[in-house]
Amino acid sequence: MAYSLPRISRRSIESGPLSMWRYASLLPVPADVATRPNLDPGWTRLIRADQLAKTLGMRELWIKDERGNPTHSFKDRVVGVALAAAIELGFKVLACPSTGNLANAVAAAAARAGIRSVVIIPADLEPQKILGSAVYGCALVAVRGSYDDANRLASELADEREDWAFVNVNVRPYYAEGSKTIGFEIAEQLGWKLPEQIVVPVASGAQLVKVDKAFRELVSTGLVEGTPYRVFGAQATGCSPVSAAFRAGHDVVQPVRPATVAKSLAIGNPADGPFVLDVVRRTGGAVEDVSDDDLVDAIRLLAATEGVFAETAGGVTLAVLRKLLKEGQIDPDARTVVINSGDGLKTPDAIADSIPAPEAIPATLAAFGALEPSLRPVTADGVSRQAVSAREAGTA
Numbered sequence: 037m038a039y040s041l042p043r044i045s046r047r048s049i050e051s052g053p054l055s056m057w058r059y060a061s062l063l064p065v066p067a068d069v070a071t072r073p074n075l076d077p078g079w080t081r082l083i084r085a086d087q088l089a090k091t092l093g094m095r096e097l098w099i100k101d102e103r104g105n106p107t108h109s110f111k112d113r114v115v116g117v118a119l120a121a122a123i124e125l126g127f128k129v130l131a132c133p134s135t136g137n138l139a140n141a142v143a144a145a146a147a148r149a150g151i152r153s154v155v156i157i158p159a160d161l162e163p164q165k166i167l168g169s170a171v172y173g174c175a176l177v178a179v180r181g182s183y184d185d186a187n188r189l190a191s192e193l194a195d196e197r198e199d200w201a202f203v204n205v206n207v208r209p210y211y212a213e214g215s216k217t218i219g220f221e222i223a224e225q226l227g228w229k230l231p232e233q234i235v236v237p238v239a240s241g242a243q244l245v246k247v248d249k250a251f252r253e254l255v256s257t258g259l260v261e262g263t264p265y266r267v268f269g270a271q272a273t274g275c276s277p278v279s280a281a282f283r284a285g286h287d288v289v290q291p292v293r294p295a296t297v298a299k300s301l302a303i304g305n306p307a308d309g310p311f312v313l314d315v316v317r318r319t320g321g322a323v324e325d326v327s328d329d330d331l332v333d334a335i336r337l338l339a340a341t342e343g344v345f346a347e348t349a350g351g352v353t354l355a356v357l358r359k360l361l362k363e364g365q366i367d368p369d370a371r372t373v374v375i376n377s378g379d380g381l382k383t384p385d386a387i388a389d390s391i392p393a394p395e396a397i398p399a400t401l402a403a404f405g406a407l408e409p410s411l412r413p414v415t416a417d418g419v420s421r422q423a424v425s426a427r428e429a430g431t432a
């Protein structure tokens with residue numbers, strides 16, 4: 037495989053494409069990757085979240101908003117690298133076991149590249165994620181069981197089907213490198229500086245491990261100054277094997293059976309769990325978990341304060357930030373980034389119960405007038421605080 041030589045400067049990166057391919061020389065991809073048919077993932081917004089920060093009592097908070105990717109989650113990044121490698125290595129079919137977002141990304145990227153795709157998902161996945169894969173014309177296989185069952189089947193298939201690239205199984209080293217680009221972008225978007233604290237969702241753990249790797253590569257290549265940072269991992273309590281291992285002081289992760297609405301994070305046997313523990317311990321961070329109720333509150337808080345509708349994984353990550361703040365583990369005065377890894381429109385059922393549908397009225401002034409007193413208040417600073425949690429205020 038032809039690698040480009042790492043002859044990199046801030047200027048060469050800044051003059052590159054407005055996609056993750058601006059960092060091609062820091063990735064295991066062919067130098068001309070940006071010119072091949074692909075979805076051009078990345079270069080998503082880093083949003084300064086001042087209203088959210090104020091609500092949480094923080095000084096400087098940023099949201100890395102991965103909804104901006106072609107299939108609305110960060111998975112387009114990992115698939116971008118895996119696809120380029122798979123084609124280079126002569127594979128004929130792009131495949132994956134998936135908790136949903138990866139299936140969307142594989143199906144779309146394969147369609148664009150003109151190759152076949154096969155995705156294996158747990159049958160109980162959100163309908164939006166099933167549709168959001170099938171529409172691209174992939175072969176969709178729903179298995180009775182969990183993600184971990186789908187993953188085991190994929191590993192068995194990968195041994196048999198020699199020309200199938202399972203992006204997160206037999207070409208996983210390439211796949212995982214794609215997540216570095218989140219870290220590269222955050223630093224570049226902060227003006228070539230590292231954040232002081234970052235909160236990252238953890239399913240397999242690859243994203244968290246690679247964000248840390250990205251920061252270290254930026255320092256070792258001289259692109260940023262080596263300032264200290266702490267990495268925090270976020271899980272849902274219903275699937276928190278890494279958080280449990282962290283709390284217990286263990287180096288290995290005991291597999292669990294997932295039970296959470298945060299399905300994109302529902303990996304009970306995370307491949308990179310031990311490496312997550314290494315990163316958070318080395319950087320002085322932590323792994324924490326939150327209940328499904330807390331993640332729903334956090335989704336509503338982020339939407340109402342910043343206009344960002346996160347999927348369940350984003351809710352988990354923000355809720356963990358809140359919990360760590362309360363516990364005093366996160367410094368409210370340090371520059372902090374939270375990753376929103378996916379789009380709330382893919383997981384609407386998770387919050388539907390907490391948001392009542394409006395009652396229909398006749399389109400008359402009289403009917404509006406009668407309704408008006410019961411409309412939700414908007415506070416003086418113009419921000420609807422209803423999501424700051426009716427539950428916390430005891431009004432729900």
Ligand SMILES: *Cc1c(COP(=O)(O)O)cnc(C)c1O
Pocket residue numbers: 109110111137138237238239240241242243244300301347349350377378379
């Ligand atoms: C896959 C996924 C994650 C977790 O990624 P890992 O690298 O497996 O830890 C987080 N958020 C969303 C939305 C995902 O789809």
